[in-house]
Amino acid sequence: MDDAQLRREVLTALQGIAPEVEPATLRGDRPLRDEVDLDSMDWLRFLAALHQRLGVNIPEADYQQLTTLNVLLAYLQRRLAAG
Amino acid sequence: MIEFRMPSLGADMDAGTLLQWQVAPGDAVHRGQVVAVVDTAKAAVEIECWQEGRVFELLIQPGDKVPVGTPIATLLEAGGSAETAPRRPAPVAARKAAQPQTPNPPPAATPGAAPATRTRITPVARQRAAELGIDAATLTGTGPQGAVTLADVEAVATQKPAVQPATAQDRHAAMRQAIAAAMSRSKREIPHYYLSETVPMAVALAWLAAYNAELPPERRLLPGVLVLKAVALALGDYPQLNGYWIDGAFRPGPGIHLGVAVALRQGGLIAPALHDVASKPLPQLMEELGDLVQRARSYSLRSSELSEATLTVTQLGDQGVDGVFGVIYPPQVALVGVGRIAERPWVEDGRVCALACAQFSLAADHRASDGHYGASFLAEVRRRLQQPDSL
Amino acid sequence: MSRTSYREALREAMREALARDPRVFLMGEDVGRYGGTFAVSKGLVDEFGEQRVRDTPLSELAFVGAGIGAALGGMRPIVEVMTVNFCLLALDQLMNTAATLRHMSGGQFSVPLVVRMTTGAGRQLAAQHSHSLEGWLAHIPGLKILAPATLEDARGMLWPALEDPDPVLLFEQGALYNVEGELDETEVVGIRSARVRRAGSDLTLIAYGGTLAKALEAAEQLAGEGISAEVIDLRVLRPLDDATIMESVRRTRRALVVDEGWRSGSLAAEIIARIVEQAFFDLDAPPARVCSAEVPTPYAKHLEDAALPQVPAIVAAARGLLGR
Numbered sequence: 118m119d120d121a122q123l124r125r126e127v128l129t130a131l132q133g134i135a136p137e138v139e140p141a142t143l144r145g146d147r148p149l150r151d152e153v154d155l156d157s158m159d160w161l162r163f164l165a166a167l168h169q170r171l172g173v174n175i176p177e178a179d180y181q182q183l184t185t186l187n188v189l190l191a192y193l194q195r196r197l198a199a200g
Numbered sequence: 201m202i203e204f205r206m207p208s209l210g211a212d213m214d215a216g217t218l219l220q221w222q223v224a225p226g227d228a229v230h231r232g233q234v235v236a237v238v239d240t241a242k243a244a245v246e247i248e249c250w251q252e253g254r255v256f257e258l259l260i261q262p263g264d265k266v267p268v269g270t271p272i273a274t275l276l277e278a279g280g281s282a283e284t285a286p287r288r289p290a291p292v293a294a295r296k297a298a299q300p301q302t303p304n305p306p307p308a309a310t311p312g313a314a315p316a317t318r319t320r321i322t323p324v325a326r327q328r329a330a331e332l333g334i335d336a337a338t339l340t341g342t343g344p345q346g347a348v349t350l351a352d353v354e355a356v357a358t359q360k361p362a363v364q365p366a367t368a369q370d371r372h373a374a375m376r377q378a379i380a381a382a383m384s385r386s387k388r389e390i391p392h393y394y395l396s397e398t399v400p401m402a403v404a405l406a407w408l409a410a411y412n413a414e415l416p417p418e419r420r421l422l423p424g425v426l427v428l429k430a431v432a433l434a435l436g437d438y439p440q441l442n443g444y445w446i447d448g449a450f451r452p453g454p455g456i457h458l459g460v461a462v463a464l465r466q467g468g469l470i471a472p473a474l475h476d477v478a479s480k481p482l483p484q485l486m487e488e489l490g491d492l493v494q495r496a497r498s499y500s501l502r503s504s505e506l507s508e509a510t511l512t513v514t515q516l517g518d519q520g521v522d523g524v525f526g527v528i529y530p531p532q533v534a535l536v537g538v539g540r541i542a543e544r545p546w547v548e549d550g551r552v553c554a555l556a557c558a559q560f561s562l563a564a565d566h567r568a569s570d571g572h573y574g575a576s577f578l579a580e581v582r583r584r585l586q587q588p589d590s591l
Numbered sequence: 592m593s594r595t596s597y598r599e600a601l602r603e604a605m606r607e608a609l610a611r612d613p614r615v616f617l618m619g620e621d622v623g624r625y626g627g628t629f630a631v632s633k634g635l636v637d638e639f640g641e642q643r644v645r646d647t648p649l650s651e652l653a654f655v656g657a658g659i660g661a662a663l664g665g666m667r668p669i670v671e672v673m674t675v676n677f678c679l680l681a682l683d684q685l686m687n688t689a690a691t692l693r694h695m696s697g698g699q700f701s702v703p704l705v706v707r708m709t710t711g712a713g714r715q716l717a718a719q720h721s722h723s724l725e726g727w728l729a730h731i732p733g734l735k736i737l738a739p740a741t742l743e744d745a746r747g748m749l750w751p752a753l754e755d756p757d758p759v760l761l762f763e764q765g766a767l768y769n770v771e772g773e774l775d776e777t778e779v780v781g782i783r784s785a786r787v788r789r790a791g792s793d794l795t796l797i798a799y800g801g802t803l804a805k806a807l808e809a810a811e812q813l814a815g816e817g818i819s820a821e822v823i824d825l826r827v828l829r830p831l832d833d834a835t836i837m838e839s840v841r842r843t844r845r846a847l848v849v850d851e852g853w854r855s856g857s858l859a860a861e862i863i864a865r866i867v868e869q870a871f872f873d874l875d876a877p878p879a880r881v882c883s884a885e886v887p888t889p890y891a892k893h894l895e896d897a898a899l900p901q902v903p904a905i906v907a908a909a910r911g912l913l914g915r
Contacts, residue, residue, distance in 0.1 A: 137465060154465070156518045157422050158493055164417035174416050177409060322875045324844055343876055343914040350844060350875045 118197060123171075123190060130166035134159050145187040152186070173197065202251050202275040206238070208268045209506040210529075212382035213240045217265040218272065220356070221340050222246075227255045229275065234502065236272070237338075241378035243470060246502040252278050320347035329353045375468040386530050390445070391566040394525045397578040399585055401541045402556045407588035423541060424515050425486045429591045430584040431513055431536050432456045432477035438577040440569045441562075442510045444531040450568045459509030459529060460489065461516075462496040471529060472501050473509035482591060517541060523559035533565035534574075536581070592775055598768040600745035601631050601707075605669060608753055609639050612667060615753060618645040618654055619671030628673050629709060629768050655681035655706065659689050659758075662704040667753050672708040674716075675724045675762065689758040690733030701756040705749065710738075711801045711851050712899055713766035718887035721895075723851040725762045725800070726858035729829040735759045736828040737782055740803035742772050744826060747780025755782070762828075764801030764851075785832040787839065791821035794845035794876075794912050797836060797862060799825035802849040802900055809849075809905035820909060828858060836862065837869050844875035845912040849900050854882040876912040881905050 118126075128140045135153050144152060155163060164175050173196045175183070183189045206216050216238040223235045234246040235255075253275035260272045319337040321329070325348050329336035334356055336348050343349035386392075404426050412420040435442040435456050443453040456478045459471035472492055477485060495501055511532055516524040517540035524537035539559035546555035560581060564574045584591065595603070608615045617632060623646040626633030636644040647654040651672055658670040672678045678685065685706070692700045712721035729736045735757060739745045745763070752759040759782070788803065789810050798806035803824050810820035821839050825831070840846045846866050850859035859880040866878050884898040 135465060156463075157424065158490065161417055161420060161422060162490065162494075168417050177412050177420065322844075323872045324875045327872055341914070344911050345877075347876065347914070349914065 120190070120194065123193060123197070126170050127167065127186070127190060127193065130163060130170055133166055134163050143186060145190075146185055148184050149186050149189065167193070171197065201256065202253055202277060203271040204235070204249060204251070204273040204275055206266050206268050206270045206272050207247060207503050207507065209238070209240050209245055209503050210382070212378045212385075213268060215265055215267045216240055218260050218262050219244055220262055220338075221258055222338070223255045224340055224342070224346070225255050225257055229253055229255060238503075240506070241374040243496070243501055243506070245506055246500065248503050249275070251275060254278070320345055322347050322349050325350045325353045332357045372467055379469060382529060383527050386527050390528050390530060392528060392563050393566050393571055393574065394561060394563050395571060395574050395578055396523060396525070396559055396561040397582060398544075398557050399560045399582045400546065400555055401558050401585065404585050404588045405541070405556050419483065421482055421486050424518070424538075425482055425489060426585065426588060426591055427515065427538055428458055428460070428474065428477055428489070428513060429482060429485060430581050431511070432458055433584050433591070434577055434580040435511060436478050437580055438573065440573060441534040441564060441577055443533060443568075444510070445533050445565055445568050446531050450533065453510030454508075455510070457508050457510045459512035459532070460492060461512060461514035462493050464497055470496050470501070471509060471512050471514075472496050472505040475504070475508070511535065513538065517558060523561055525561050526563045528563055528565055533568040535563045537561040537563065592773040594771065595742060595774045596769060596771045597742060597745045597763075598629065598631055600742045600774060601749070601763065602633065602635070604746050604749035605632065605635060606638070608669070608749055609635065609643055611750075612753070614665065614667040615669065616643040616645065616661075616666065617669045617671065618647050618658065620647055620649055620673055622646060622671050627671065629765065631768070632671070651677050651681035652684060655684040656688070658704050658706070659684055659702055662702045662758075663692070663700055668704055669749070669753070670704065670706045672706060674720045674765075675708050675710040676719050676722055678706070678708055678724070678728075685728070685734070685758070685760075686731050690731050693757060694733065702758045703753070703756050704758045705752045705761060706758070707761045707763060709765045710762040711764040711766060712883075712888045712895060713801065715890060715892055715895060716765070717890040721888035723801075723883065725760075725828055726850070726852040726856075726861075728760055729858055731829075733757065734829060735782070736762065738762045738764075738800035738826060738828055740764070740767070740798075740800050740824050740826070742770070742774045743778040743780055746774060747778065748782055751780070751782045762800060766801055770804075782827060783832070785823050785825045785827065785835040787821060787835070788824045789820070789822040791819040792843055793819045794847060794909055795821045795823060795836075795839040795843045796847050796849060796905065796909070797823045797825065798849040799828060800851070802851055805900060805902050805905060806849050809902045809909065812902065812906050813909055816910075818909060818913060831862065831865065833865055833869065836866065840866055840870050841873045844873055846874075846878040847905070847908055847912060848878070848880040849905055850880060850882050851900060852882060853885045854880065855885065857882055876914075879908050879912055881908050
């Protein structure tokens with residue numbers, strides 16, 4: 118999956134949780150949970166959506182490191198590449 | 201003949217606007233069945249019927265706004281018939297009844313009125329609904345065999361703007377008004393007392409981390425669910441905090457139904473009930489909580505969820521505050537607030553260490569309980585959270 | 592406009608054809624001296640002589656076959672079969688010869704034959720004279736099937752049928768013979784398409800022959816209830832005019848076929864199948880039909896009435912399509 122495709126998938130999942138998200142104005146280098154106002158329930162549903170779409174199961178232990186959208190995209194790309 | 205009335209969906213509701221009937225005259229209704237969708241100031245709410253019977257007559261139409269308590273439909277008790285029921289001028293019902301029994305052409309080969317296992321939607325209605333972004337399965341069909349027809353879809357499409365608050369701003373303003381009314385009443389009538397307690401959460405978090413480690417996100421639990429379960433179990437021991445203050449007296453709640461404060465993305469707040477929390481296993485609670493939050497945010501709650509909470513829990517800590525002292529939602533008599541779970545200095549055995557804690561608070565109605573009782577309740581919540589295995 | 596009856600209109604059409612084309616002749620049981628069992632050919636033998644209006648022995652197999660032979664030989668025969676039930680005796684000729692010769696001869700032979708016959712019930716003629724088997728014959732490739740329901744079609748369909756190079760079967764619903772009215776002589780009658788006899792927007796009633804008048808009466812009643820029914824007269828039962836049907840049904844989104852034939856394997860079944868095939872996504876109700884009861888047509892008046900499509904049943908089925 119190329120970067121643009123992955124970004125689309127992630128943003129679609131995000132919009133499923135937070136319909137007001139505007140991909141254009143979303144800043145990839147800011148803390149995602151502040152940019153989008155995700156509470157813990159939203160975050161969990163977001164991860165569930167990613168799991169369904171991409172097949173990547175993000176363990177709780179990795180939550181801490183997934184700060185920004187850019188970091189999340191890089192993380193997912195790595196996980197996808199690792200199969 | 202049973203009169204079905206506009207229900208009260210909370211202390212702040214004095215009237216409701218019918219958005220849609222989900223039953224038609226002649227339909228059988230069962231306890232708990234959703235029969236209508238009503239717009240309150242806060243949300244579009246699915247109204248359940250709590251009686252068994254058959255719909256005789258619908259007394260109001262979509263778009264009508266009537267005060268709480270107004271009869272909106274009549275039901276025939278199971279076994280009753282239209283003949284034994286007092287007649288009102290009922291054009292729809294009367295016309296149906298007056299029609300001769302015609303051998304409607306489809307013979308044995310075509311099921312005439314097969315049990316409706318799914319909503320029948322005609323091909324063109326389905327197509328039009330998709331174009332308009334309407335979920336046709338939620339509409340009441342007026343076509344052959346009760347099918348949702350093109351006209352049913354278009355009727356909803358054209359009435360929608362008229363019946364629903366025209367814009368998000370309108371709904372937002374209405375909700376602001378509703379919250380204002382309820383909270384003013386609370387502070388005017390309820391003599392609040394407040395208690396707080398720092399609750400160690402390390403054991404619960406460790407248990408949770410171990411539980412979640414092997415699970416996909418869909419099946420993981422949130423700390424908030426443990427908190428709800430602990431509060432519910434503690435309420436079992438402290439029933440005076442679980443119920444309503446009505447007409448100068450405390451009335452115990454019919455069950456332990458926790459109101460869960462849900463912040464809406466568009467602004468505003470709603471606290472629908474999660475039913476029978478004390479008796480449900482954690483995974484089920486988690487699933488129901490997720491569903492409840494999602495439906496609260498899409499304005500599709502049920503009447504029992506809006507009116508039946510017996511105590512409200514607000515977990516504002518998720519947004520980062522250390523603690524919260526809430527305003528009781530009348531006619532409830534208590535509210536539990538939970539602050540952020542974070543590591544804080546903690547003294548144990550004469551030594552300071554870092555420990556994950558959260559500040560729990562209780563706002564309670566002094567007419568219904570006293571501080572000593574409230575304090576014991578909070579201690580019980582704390583105790584329960586130290587034994588996550590038993591939650 | 593002139594005052595006439597369905598029977599006279601048919602007779603006038605034959606008179607015109609006999610006068611216009613020397614290759615045209617009429618034959619059948621009792622069509623000459625007796626003037627036809629239903630008096631359609633009354634007086635024609637005096638006018639055109641026994642060579643051109645010929646009485647035949649009571650053998651449908653023989654005289655339909657003779658008609659086919661005459662057509663092959665360059666004539667333009669009109670063969671009258673008394674009722675559709677009796678045409679079963681000639682089915683071998685109709686199906687195995689008339690309908691197939693063009694194909695089996697590689698296009699070398701045409702059979703420009705017209706067969707007229709009475710169809711349908713409503714006159715207490717019992718089970719041997721009252722059935723509606725046009726749907727059966729409309730199953731056969733190579734035949735063209737017409738069902739005149741109006742004075743204009745009774746008057747105007749014969750000539751284009753005679754001009755057609757292939758066999759054409761004309762079905763005259765027996766109860767129509769006595770229908771009188773004003774004939775619009777300006778109407779141009781073709782034999783290719785169905786016609787909308789009444790415009791409407793809520794549902795389409797599809798009828799032909801003997802059921803057209805019933806459908807129109809039902810439409811009138813429905814109008815009184817605020818239901819706007821369009822009525823299509825099929826006119827041509829083979830080949831069916833899908834375009835007219837679909838145009839209407841896509842607009843009204845509801846279809847009700849009124850067919851005097853039996854339901855199972857009927858023309859109504861074929862029409863509904865085509866509607867579902869071609870207009871499924873435009874439908875707002877399952878297509879419906881009113882057909883005859885699946886019994887041999889009864890003799891007793893009340894039983895015969897009960898067995899046939901009637902206006903109340905059409906109205907009720909139409910209401911059903913609108914969920915009323």
